[in-house]
Amino acid sequence: MNIKIAVTSGEPAGIGPDICLALADADLSCRTVVLGDKNLLAERAAMLGKNTVLHDFCAGAPAPAQGLEVLHLPLDTPCTAGKPDPRNAEYVLRLLDRAHQGIASGEFAGMVTAPVHKGIINEAGRAAFFSGHTEYLAEKSGTEQVVMMLAGGGLRVALLTTHLPLKDVAAQITRERIVRIARIVHADLRDKFGIAAPRILLAGLNPHAGENGHLGREEIDEMLPALAQLQGESIDIRGPYPADTLFQPFMLDGADAVLAAYHDQGLPVLKYASFGRGANITLGLPFVRTSVDHGTAADLAGTGRADAGSLLEAVRVARAMCGN
Numbered sequence: 496m497n498i499k500i501a502v503t504s505g506e507p508a509g510i511g512p513d514i515c516l517a518l519a520d521a522d523l524s525c526r527t528v529v530l531g532d533k534n535l536l537a538e539r540a541a542m543l544g545k546n547t548v549l550h551d552f553c554a555g556a557p558a559p560a561q562g563l564e565v566l567h568l569p570l571d572t573p574c575t576a577g578k579p580d581p582r583n584a585e586y587v588l589r590l591l592d593r594a595h596q597g598i599a600s601g602e603f604a605g606m607v608t609a610p611v612h613k614g615i616i617n618e619a620g621r622a623a624f625f626s627g628h629t630e631y632l633a634e635k636s637g638t639e640q641v642v643m644m645l646a647g648g649g650l651r652v653a654l655l656t657t658h659l660p661l662k663d664v665a666a667q668i669t670r671e672r673i674v675r676i677a678r679i680v681h682a683d684l685r686d687k688f689g690i691a692a693p694r695i696l697l698a699g700l701n702p703h704a705g706e707n708g709h710l711g712r713e714e715i716d717e718m719l720p721a722l723a724q725l726q727g728e729s730i731d732i733r734g735p736y737p738a739d740t741l742f743q744p745f746m747l748d749g750a751d752a753v754l755a756a757y758h759d760q761g762l763p764v765l766k767y768a769s770f771g772r773g774a775n776i777t778l779g780l781p782f783v784r785t786s787v788d789h790g791t792a793a794d795l796a797g798t799g800r801a802d803a804g805s806l807l808e809a810v811r812v813a814r815a816m817c818g819n
């Protein structure tokens with residue numbers, strides 16, 4: 496119970512507050528502290544017919560025997576379940592900033608994030624484009640390169656590129672980027688997941704991994720030289736494999752992670768295998784951050800139909816990573 500994890504409750508009009516309430520009933524072998532508006536959580540508990548006791552978090556005090564610890568940060572404007580409001584975008588970011596600050600000061604060992612609505616945060620007119628927690632926390636912590644990896648259903652899928660338009664993906668598949676990202680995946684699988692000699696499989700970008708250059712040259716010009724360089728560093732990475740057959744048990748046997756070229760090449764497979772039970776992990780950060788495998792699901796906020804399974808899994812993974 497010594498490991499203390501900050502859980503940001505995310506978009507207030509989405510299912511973040513609902514699933515955070517489920518932490519009160521879960522045995523996760525760590526202390527979870529929910530960051531969010533305490534009145535919002537109380538209101539959402541009432542909507543769900545839960546009588547969860549909410550305690551104000553006090554860093555120096557022992558964890559309460561029951562209920563949910565809340566680090567209260569007030570909403571900027573009242574919230575209606577199911578109706579995200581850009582006027583609460585700064586609140587959403589404050590939750591992340593406070594969790595990050597708590598990690599920097601040693602108050603928390605790591606953070607788990609409930610989903611945010613990227614569109615709403617951008618609509619609120621932040622000066623810089625907000626493309627996700629992954630990129631926001633990288634910038635906040637001054638980390639040049641991070642990697643998004645989702646894990647679930649016995650599969651780990653890391654991504655070479657994350658939140659960018661599909662038309663811009665190919666230009667990002669460079670030898671340098673593949674080397675940088677594969678090194679991070681290798682190091683974090685070894686150090687944070689305790690896998691002594693991780694094996695990584697690289698998916699091709701093009702159909703049939705480029706068909707010997709007839710369907711695209713990224714495999715030949717960028718991927719093969721990157722693999723040779725990485726193998727020269729004793730990193731066990733193989734490929735590039737055609738993505739359409741890579742996610743088969745006979746291909747995945749003995750592999751620890753797949754490195755997919757882009758978001759919708761890797762994540763649909765992962766989500767098909769384990770939606771609602773997987774976790775999203777940011778590799779390469781100087782601290783532990785995990786998240787859910789789903790979005791804000793505003794349609795379900797306050798209905799009692801949101802499944803908290805992925806949040807609980809994200810906490811379990813964060814706890815294990817903090818332990819490592």
Ligand SMILES: NC(=O)C1=CN([C@@H]2O[C@H](COP(=O)(O)OP(=O)(O)OC[C@H]3O[C@@H](n4cnc5c(N)ncnc54)[C@H](O)[C@@H]3O)[C@@H](O)[C@H]2O)C=CC1
Nearest residue numbers: 609610611612613614786789790791792794795800801802
């Ligand atoms: N970690 C994060 O902050 C993430 C945020 N998002 C954001 O979420 C917003 C909505 O994205 P969508 O593509 O609509 O995906 P979504 O995951 O919110 O919803 C897709 C479908 O799955 C259902 N669903 C999602 N989570 C569920 C749960 N826990 N239990 C039961 N059903 C669930 C929803 O009701 C909906 O029918 C977007 O703005 C996106 O950027 C998306 C993924 C991750």
Ligand SMILES: NCC(=O)COP(=O)(O)O
Nearest residue numbers: 626627628629630775786
């Ligand atoms: N599809 C995963 C996703 O959108 C999560 O992004 P992030 O907010 O964790 O960066």
